[in-house]
Amino acid sequence: MSRLSVLSPLGTAAGGIKPLARRRGSLRGLRIGILDNSKPNAEVLLGRVAELLVERAGAGPIALWRKPGASHPATVIDEVVASSDVVLTGSAD
Amino acid sequence: MLGTDAFAGLAEAAAASLGMPHLQLAAVAHPIGGIDPKLVRAKAETVVDRVLEALTRDPSPPLAASVATVCAVAAPGDLDAFQDFAVAEGWSDGLPVLPPTEERVGRILGRLAGDRTEVIATLVPRQGVATLEAIAVNAALAGALPEHLPVVVAAIRALADPRFNLNAIQTTTHPCTPLLIVNGPIAARLGINAGANALGQGHRANAVIGRAVRLTLQNVGGARPGREDRATLGHPGKYSYCVAEHEAASPWAPLHVERGFRAAESCVTVCGAEAPHNVNDHGSTTAEALLFAIAGTAATTGSNNIYLGGEPLVVLGPEHAQTFATGGWSKADVKRAIWERARVRLDRFSPENRERFAVIDPARFGDRLLADEVALCASPDDLMVIVAGGPGKHSAIIPTFGATRSVTVRIEE
Structure with a gap:
């Protein structure tokens, strides 16, 4: 079969790899932040997972922030980072 | 990051586009929304061990990100076989596409060929770099002509404006897609239909301009249907959605004049639109x-x-x-x-x-x-x-x- 040279329509992707925060060995006594994206029941799932982390791993206290809508970036990131040791957030319906 | 299994692909793509492909995802069975909160609380039990692990163990370092470039690729020369190839590569919208050969892309770029590496926009969620050339390759796939490229490029520029919120439009479950409204003298010159069946089929300019924008969003922007593009239903305008305002038939000032442009200027307006x-x-x-x-x-x-x-x-x-x-x-x-x-x-x-x-x-x-x-x-x-x-x-x-x-x-x- 004959072959044809074509250009890929994907182009390049910007970016690179960023380091993640170093994980702690234990959650005991660590402040859990919840960033609720305001999707229905997001707070229920994230909140229950946080409760379970308190029960099972001795984490706590828990603090909650809520984005006004799921489709915009959070404006409270700096505050969340300053006030939490670990943060739970979500993406889904 | 918590999510549902149905949305795991989007969450992974979002993390990767932010340079964090190694961010751990804990997924529960879809859905979370629209069900009794008691069921959601029960789902938390299924995922807490994974969350605990993710928060207490460093993830493996990621492999170097694979970066595709505007590079030449060998494809079947037979036009029908090329369709299978384009679908398999994820380049197509399902309708037949034309091979973006270097010669055809060069013709579409025309006098802009010297500026082919100019960056028009970075398109989310992939953070794809929409150079003039990358846009022209998608225009070539879509069957666009050289004179259509300026409209496509202007639309891509508009879509990257933060007010448009492209990331949400590209990835939402809602059935929306950019509708292009063309105003000014270019509409008649290119034959962009504003008259009978204005939102329907039958006019090449409307069809290929809208389609070139869609393919650019899919390929460069990385909004692949059913993957990062999470539309529950979508709508037929996602193939192509481009119309001109019928300025001659309007009793009022056209859209672009309302927005401060001169009537003699040609403009494109993008809006994240449902079907009519x-x-x-x-x-x-x-x-x-x-x-x-x-x-x-x-x-x-x-x-x-x-x-x-x-x-x-x-x-x-x-x-x-x-x-x-x-x-x-x-x-x-x-x-x-x-x-x-x-x-x-x-x-x-x-x-x-x-x-x-x-x-x-x-x-x-x-x-x-x-x-x-x-x-x-x-x-x-x-x-x-x-x-x-x-x-x-x-x-x-x-x-x-x-x-x-x-x-x-x-x-x-």
């Missing part, structure tokens, strides 16, 4: 009478605009527009009258939705009586009105994603 919803009114002969059907069609409980705001679009057929103009109404009069009449009583929303909308927009949904009404969008100025179409007594309501603003840019030729 028809307004059939063959009977009404006055502006006041015509409002019933238009406002009735626009006021719906399931619209994004009603609780997220944004700018719903009213496309008036020329005969309906003339009915308003004969009554002495300006475009601003039409917008205000539709806004005042297109209202939904709060008791037409479910209790769950009333509660949710009151959190999202307390000013409009909080502390209200069930007999109170809310308008189709936040203010009359948010309504967009254009004139398009041929003879006949039809207009269309086009709701938008809501958390998006339309953006108008000049087309540089």
Whole structure:
């Protein structure tokens, strides 16, 4: 079969790899932040997972922030980072 | 990061586009929303061990990100076999595409070939770099001609404006896609249809310009259907959605002039739009009478605009527009009258939705009586009105994603 040279329509992707925060060995006594994206029941799932982390791993206290809508970036990131040791957030319906 | 299994691909793509492909995801069975909170609490039990592990153990370092470039690829020379190849590569929208050979792409770039590496925009969610050349490759796939490229490039520039909120439009479950509205002399010169069947098929310029934008968003922007593009249903305009305003048939200033451009300038406006919803009114002969059907069609409980705001679009057929103009109404009069009449009583929303909308927009949904009404969008100025179409007594309501603003840019030729 004959072959044809074509250009890929994907182009390049910007970016690179960023380091993640170093994980702690234990959650005991660590402040859990919840960033609720305001999707229905997001707070229920994230909140229950946080409760379970308190029960099972001795984490706590828990603090909650809520984005006004799921489709915009959070404006409270700096505050969340300053006030939490670990943060739970979500993406889904 | 927590999510559901159905949305895991989008969450992974979002993390990767932010340079964190190694961010751990803990997924529960879909869905979370629209079910009894007790069931959601039970789902937390299924995922807590994974969350605990993710928070206490460093993830493996990622492999170097694979970066595709505008590079030459060997493809089948046979046109039918090329379709299978394009679908397999994820380059196609399902309709036949034309091979983007270097020669065809060069022809589309024309005198811009020397600027082929110029970056027009970075497109989310992939953070894809939309160079002139990358856009031209997608235009070539779509069957566009060299003269169409400036409209496509201007549209891509507009889509990357932060007010448009492209990341949400690209990845939402809502059925929206950029609608391109072309104003100014370029529309007639390129044969972009504004008349009969303006939102339908049959005109090459409308078809290939809209399609080139869609393919650029899919390929460069990385919104692959069913993967990062999470549309529950989508709509047929996602293949191509491009119209010109019928300025000659409009009694009022065209859209781009409303937005501060000169009539002689050519512009494209992008809005994150649903499919058109028809307004059939063959009977009404006055502006006041015509409002019933238009406002009735626009006021719906399931619209994004009603609780997220944004700018719903009213496309008036020329005969309906003339009915308003004969009554002495300006475009601003039409917008205000539709806004005042297109209202939904709060008791037409479910209790769950009333509660949710009151959190999202307390000013409009909080502390209200069930007999109170809310308008189709936040203010009359948010309504967009254009004139398009041929003879006949039809207009269309086009709701938008809501958390998006339309953006108008000049087309540089």
